[in-house]
Amino acid sequence: MAGQSVGGRNYNFKCVLLGEGCVGKTSLVLRYVENKFNDKHITTLQASFLNKKLNIGGKRVNISIWDTAGQERFHALGPIYYRDSNGAILVYDITDEDSFQKVKNWVKELRRMLGQDVCLCIVGNKVDLEKDRHVTVAEAEEYAASVGARHFHTSAKLNRGIEELFLDLSKNMITKADDNTSKKSSSLGSGAGSRRSVIVVDDEQPTQKSGGCC
Amino acid sequence: MEQSFMKVMRGIGEALKLDDEQNHQAAYIQYVECILSIASNLLQNVRSNGDKVLVTAYVEKQIMLGKQCMDRISTLFHEFNNEAEIKNGNELEKSGGISRFAAPVPPLHIQPSSSSFSLKRNLSPTEIAYRQNQSLMRAYKARLATMSKNNPMAANLSLTVQRKLAENLAIANAQERAVSFVYENISWYCKLSEKMKETQRRLDEQAARRFMSPIGMSEEEQEQRQIYKKILEYEQQAKWLLEWRIKLSNSPKDQVVISQLVTQILRCEDHPLTKLLMKYQYKIYEKLYPLVSTKMATVNEICVPLPESFHPKRRPVLEESCDSKKKNNGNDKEDCDKDNDKEDSDKDNDKQDSDKLDQDKDNGKQSSVNDKQGSECLRDKNDESCIVSDIVNITVNDSKNREYSEQFVNIECKNNVENFTEQTITDLKTAVDQNAKLTEQLSMDNKKIYTSVRSMSREFESYSEENMDDLFDDDNNDVESLAGNKELDKIEFNLQRQDSEAYVVLSSNDVDSSSKFRDNLYKFRRPSEIARVRTMSEEAYVRHLKGVSQDIHHALEKLLVMFSIGYEELGSAEGQDQCYASIEEPFFKPIWKYLLNIFRLSNKTEETALAYCMTIKQGDLPESYGVSRKLCLVSDVEGTLPFQSAINEIRRLKDHYTMLSKLECVVNVCRLICECVENFYTTKQIQDGEISSTPCVGADDLLPILTYVVVKSGLPQLLSECQAMAEFIHEGYIMGEEGYCLTSVQTAISFLSSQEIQNK
Numbered sequence: 001m002a003g004q005s006v007g008g009r010n011y012n013f014k015c016v017l018l019g020e021g022c023v024g025k026t027s028l029v030l031r032y033v034e035n036k037f038n039d040k041h042i043t044t045l046q047a048s049f050l051n052k053k054l055n056i057g058g059k060r061v062n063i064s065i066w067d068t069a070g071q072e073r074f075h076a077l078g079p080i081y082y083r084d085s086n087g088a089i090l091v092y093d094i095t096d097e098d099s100f101q102k103v104k105n106w107v108k109e110l111r112r113m114l115g116q117d118v119c120l121c122i123v124g125n126k127v128d129l130e131k132d133r134h135v136t137v138a139e140a141e142e143y144a145a146s147v148g149a150r151h152f153h154t155s156a157k158l159n160r161g162i163e164e165l166f167l168d169l170s171k172n173m174i175t176k177a178d179d180n181t182s183k184k185s186s187s188l189g190s191g192a193g194s195r196r197s198v199i200v201v202d203d204e205q206p207t208q209k210s211g212g213c214c
Numbered sequence: 215m216e217q218s219f220m221k222v223m224r225g226i227g228e229a230l231k232l233d234d235e236q237n238h239q240a241a242y243i244q245y246v247e248c249i250l251s252i253a254s255n256l257l258q259n260v261r262s263n264g265d266k267v268l269v270t271a272y273v274e275k276q277i278m279l280g281k282q283c284m285d286r287i288s289t290l291f292h293e294f295n296n297e298a299e300i301k302n303g304n305e306l307e308k309s310g311g312i313s314r315f316a317a318p319v320p321p322l323h324i325q326p327s328s329s330s331f332s333l334k335r336n337l338s339p340t341e342i343a344y345r346q347n348q349s350l351m352r353a354y355k356a357r358l359a360t361m362s363k364n365n366p367m368a369a370n371l372s373l374t375v376q377r378k379l380a381e382n383l384a385i386a387n388a389q390e391r392a393v394s395f396v397y398e399n400i401s402w403y404c405k406l407s408e409k410m411k412e413t414q415r416r417l418d419e420q421a422a423r424r425f426m427s428p429i430g431m432s433e434e435e436q437e438q439r440q441i442y443k444k445i446l447e448y449e450q451q452a453k454w455l456l457e458w459r460i461k462l463s464n465s466p467k468d469q470v471v472i473s474q475l476v477t478q479i480l481r482c483e484d485h486p487l488t489k490l491l492m493k494y495q496y497k498i499y500e501k502l503y504p505l506v507s508t509k510m511a512t513v514n515e516i517c518v519p520l521p522e523s524f525h526p527k528r529r530p531v532l533e534e535s536c537d538s539k540k541k542n543n544g545n546d547k548e549d550c551d552k553d554n555d556k557e558d559s560d561k562d563n564d565k566q567d568s569d570k571l572d573q574d575k576d577n578g579k580q581s582s583v584n585d586k587q588g589s590e591c592l593r594d595k596n597d598e599s600c601i602v603s604d605i606v607n608i609t610v611n612d613s614k615n616r617e618y619s620e621q622f623v624n625i626e627c628k629n630n631v632e633n634f635t636e637q638t639i640t641d642l643k644t645a646v647d648q649n650a651k652l653t654e655q656l657s658m659d660n661k662k663i664y665t666s667v668r669s670m671s672r673e674f675e676s677y678s679e680e681n682m683d684d685l686f687d688d689d690n691n692d693v694e695s696l697a698g699n700k701e702l703d704k705i706e707f708n709l710q711r712q713d714s715e716a717y718v719v720l721s722s723n724d725v726d727s728s729s730k731f732r733d734n735l736y737k738f739r740r741p742s743e744i745a746r747v748r749t750m751s752e753e754a755y756v757r758h759l760k761g762v763s764q765d766i767h768h769a770l771e772k773l774l775v776m777f778s779i780g781y782e783e784l785g786s787a788e789g790q791d792q793c794y795a796s797i798e799e800p801f802f803k804p805i806w807k808y809l810l811n812i813f814r815l816s817n818k819t820e821e822t823a824l825a826y827c828m829t830i831k832q833g834d835l836p837e838s839y840g841v842s843r844k845l846c847l848v849s850d851v852e853g854t855l856p857f858q859s860a861i862n863e864i865r866r867l868k869d870h871y872t873m874l875s876k877l878e879c880v881v882n883v884c885r886l887i888c889e890c891v892e893n894f895y896t897t898k899q900i901q902d903g904e905i906s907s908t909p910c911v912g913a914d915d916l917l918p919i920l921t922y923v924v925v926k927s928g929l930p931q932l933l934s935e936c937q938a939m940a941e942f943i944h945e946g947y948i949m950g951e952e953g954y955c956l957t958s959v960q961t962a963i964s965f966l967s968s969q970e971i972q973n974k
Contacts, residue, residue: 047910
């Protein structure tokens with residue numbers, strides 16, 4: 001047991017999926033986790049909450065992806081979903097200017113509520129419909145850079161750009177988590193109790209993490 | 215003389231017999247009869263001697279006997295009293311909100327499960343012998359009492375008894391020796407006890423070792439050490455627990471072993487850890503009970519279908535004496551008329567704004583919130599008990615209120631005036647004037663209430679005095695009216711003290727005085743006050759809830775620490791998690807009913823809104839919640855609804871007692887929703903013979919469907935249940951699917967309740 005955890009630690013991340021209805025949030029994440037696209041798969045599953053386990057450079061990462069409802073009427077109730085998130089994926093439809101505006105609103109809100117601790121990824125989905133594009137690449141990427149977010153183009157239908165998106169986000173979250181831990185340990189010194197140190201190497205990472213956010 | 219004495223003796227003998235048979239009621243009567251005949255004997259004695267007291271042995275004996283009888287009945291009486299108190303408490307719980315006794319906290323009923331037991335030490339032979347001898351002595355005395363002293367049989371009897379006593383002791387000693395021989399192979403009992411002392415010392419040392427530094431230990435550490443010692447001691451007697459210890463150290467991360475061990479420990483009622491759990495539990499219960507016991511009925515009124523009296527009124531008719539209020543009312547009415555008229559909405563908004571301003575100016579923020587809820591409160595108009603109880607609270611809260619309003623008036627004035635247009639400024643000026651009037655009125659009312667309560671208490675006192683004779687006849691009555699007096703004093707005291715969260719409880723046993731009290735208070739029933747009181751009391755419940763939640767967290771944490779001290783292996787992360795899961799049920803089950811109620815009391819406004827929403831939407835189908843068309847299932851079975859299985863599952867939520875099983879239930883609801891979709895499409899595919907794709911349920915659909923399911927459940931208490939879950943669930947679950955499902959259900963609930971509150 002001890003031999004395994006030498007060098008690597010377990011990461012547990014919460015990642016929230018935001019975006020207007022019909023931009024393809026659910027398809028995107030389903031494609032990633034189950035490699036299924038809405039057109040083909042037959043069984044229904046709980047597509048609103050998904051877990052993905054990754055191994056990045058010997059680090060074991062578990063991402064919990066929280067889908068949110070895009071309808072405007074649920075907007076006010078968003079904070080309860082994204083509190084304690086490590087990452088957020090903000091999806092818009094490249095054929096829909098409005099959905100990009102929505103993303104901008106979300107970014108503002110997330111930065112206000114969660115500060116700089118959250119890794120943001122802005123995602124232009126449906127690049128298979130390039131000919132109907134209404135949001136230009138330059139505009140989107142410029143905006144993303146201005147708010148300190150990454151930008152990706154994806155197509156859930158063609159399974160394009162999705163792996164890259166999640167890999168990049170995971171790496172970002174790991175860096176942030178490591179930063180936070182080192183900051184914490186330097187500020188706290190070696191004062192952490194014996195039980196806490198057990199947790200750091202083990203599964204209980206999230207508890208520590210979430211504490212660090214606030 | 216002698217004859218009457220014999221009669222008394224016989225009577226006493228009978229009483230003793232009844233007493234031995236545990237027939238306390240009959241024994242009590244018999245004793246009292248004996249006292250009566252003794253008294254009449256003595257009186258007769260004195261009278262027959264020309265009113266002179268004769269000092270004779272008989273007289274002395276009778277006085278002694280009378281005294282003993284008196285002692286015995288006083289003990290019996292206390293026993294009855296205790297029983298009565300327990301019964302009283304139970305009745306109180308049933309009767310609910312109307313009566314407001316100074317509720318004694320009845321013992322917490324923990325249904326002993328068939329598996330629980332306690333490890334009682336068997337009595338040693340000497341102890342048994344001692345007890346036997348005691349009863350022998352009692353019998354001897356009783357028999358001796360029935361005989362006259364001159365009787366030669368008396369000496370004889372005394373000898374027999376003495377012989378028997380000695381015999382008993384001798385047998386016991388022999389037994390003791392034999393037992394100690396068998397058990398420990400040591401022939402002298404004293405050696406056994408020495409060995410026990412040695413074990414004690416060893417345990418002490420062991421406990422000391424476990425807690426590294428014996429010097430400078432905090433009180434808490436010392437307490438922990440004590441408990442650890444007790445655990446080890448207990449294991450000396452219950453060897454099978456040692457086997458569990460070995461099992462645990464063999465597989466320290468085995469979840470099954472951990473949960474079994476914890477269950478085993480908590481099954482022993484007298485295990486130190488179980489005792490600790492019950493101690494914490496009782497502390498919390500003691501806090502909860504007085505808060506909720508009288509309010510159970512009020513909470514239960516919030517249900518689906520919601521009683522008419524709770525429905526929000528679109529056209530509030532406020533009984534206001536003040537002119538300005540009437541003007542406001544007019545505006546309110548207009549607002550309501552035009553509520554659905556979108557064209558006029560701008561104009562309306564302006565008006566509403568100015569209304570709001572007026573009210574803000576009125577009595578500071580506090581009262582403005584309250585005023586807005588005035589309408590809501592009026593619907594309780596017919597509910598006498600509710601209003602009475604609320605008004606009782608006024609007396610408590612008013613003093614505090616005055617402070618609030620003064621503060622806020624000052625702040626509001628300074629901050630806002632400059633920022634508004636001329637129009638608003640004039641509005642404000644009139645509002646300030648109105649405010650002055652209102653404040654005056656308020657303070658006058660406060661005075662009135664103050665004096666009314668004072669006069670009330672005076673009336674009550676005089677009433678008690680007038681009726682003193684009656685009260686003395688009935689012991690119970692007397693006690694209660696005294697309690698009532700005390701409570702009234704308390705009100706006065708609180709009014710003077712100006713800050714008060716004290717629980718004012720009134721005895722309404724005395725119907726006469728309580729109705730007087732009610733009449734007096736009705737004179738001051740003003741909707742705004744009732745509303746203010748309501749908000750204040752809800753706020754108070756929120757504060758109480760916060761305290762109780764903290765206590766619970768604290769208790770659970772301490773228990774976990776103690777378990778991991780007792781069993782080192784439980785200190786690991788897995789151990790702690792599993793341990794927490796196993797403690798949950800025994801901890802929450804007995805107090806859950808009360809805990810839920812304090813949550814519900816603090817969420818009363820939201821829950822009422824939710825219940826109203828549920829009531830008016832009962833007939834709606836998924837379509838009306840914005841569920842996408844392909845997911846609006848149609849039920850093909852007669853009498854069932856779409857997503858029936860999920861609805862059934864969520865209704866079961868209230869039957870679970872632990873946070874974990876509740877959480878599981880919530881996850882099941884979400885899963886069942888997906889299952890329903892899948893089943894629906896599978897059947898459809900079979901029927902249609904074509905392979906169409908089954909839509910997946912993302913959050914865009916899950917939330918509206920959940921909203922529908924929540925409405926169909928008809929349980930407004932879901933709001934509080936979810937809040938409790940979020941509060942007490944182990945944080946490890948918050949990240950996972952469990953946390954997600956809980957968040958979704960919570961969102962659906964707050965969507966419903968907030969919608970209703972906004973509409974208002």
